[in-house]
Amino acid sequence: MLSILIPIYNYNVYPLVLELHKQCLETNIDFEILCQDDASGSLLNIENQKINLLSNCSFIALTENLAHRENRNSLAQKAKYDYFLFIDGDSNMISQNYIANYISNVTGFDVVYGGRLHPEKCPSDNQKLRWKYGKFIEDKTTENRKKTPFKSLLFNNTLIKKECFNKVKFDSYIIKYGHDDTQLSFALNLLNIKVNHIENPIEHGDIDTNSVYLRKTKSAVENLIYLYNQGKLDQNFSKFIALLVLLNKLKITYLVSKFYLLFEKPIVKQLEGKNPNLFVFNFFRIGYLCVLEANKTKN
Secondary structure (H helix, E strand, C coil), X not given: CEEEEEEECCCXXXXXXXXXXXXXXXXXXXXXXXXXXXXXXXXXXXXXXXXXXXXXXXEEECCCCCCHHHHHHHHHHHCCCCEEEECCCCEECCCCCHHHHHHHHCCCCCEEECCEECCCCCCCHHHHHHHHHHHHHHCCCHHHHHHCCCCCCCCCCEEEEHHXXXXXXXXXXXXXXXXXXXXXXXXXXXXXXXXXXXXXXXXXXXXXXXXXXXXXXXXXXXXXXHHHHCCCCCCCCCHHHHHHHHHHHHCCHHHHHHHHHHHHHHHHHHHCCCCCCHHHHHHHHHHHHHHHHHHHHHX
């Protein structure tokens, strides 16, 4: 029936697995919970080893780093059941009926996404950028997600048929952070599979600091333009790529890149501060995208 796949990096997932294990037993389904730490060498793995004492559960600490996408692919390759449920290791359980909600909504669909939430209050000012983006951009209602079912897929908290996942998989050629959801969702979109969006969220627990998230954002922008240039994404699937195509047509990409570079320091200072602005964050991403495009044209 269900293989729950949890990629980990330097995080204690034992409490999450304990709750998932309890719910799977209560729903009386065939299941396994596979957890794999991606060679973090973390002392938290002492706690994670306790997962191996639970029935139908396993924890492995890799000695060589695979990177996040290939860690997910590796877990999927080891899984034995017909449905995969991907959950990131830094997730917090919200509902006591989480597993039952998925089981009751899977019939007739290839993919079911339950959504994601961020804490009501930001943990600290130093984490406000990632929290704001998650809270006000990523945390969509079920109704809003259904309007763009493929573009709204995030593969933390997604249930997918094994045969469906094996047709696409995560692109292991991309090592950097970012847009693995975009790549896989676009590939699924081309298959014209059936997607169901339900109200069954988990909470994003480990929120990046402002500076770390800006660094990851640059990496994500690099991945985005790579996917587009490699034909693994089209402009209709990404608003930022669509905007880049428009700027290229207007022949102002270079101008935007120069404007961004001129103001990059104050932009970064604002975003790393106590009250980062999401409009400024959007320009940060657009500007850096234009810098990459301008450099490509120059070369």
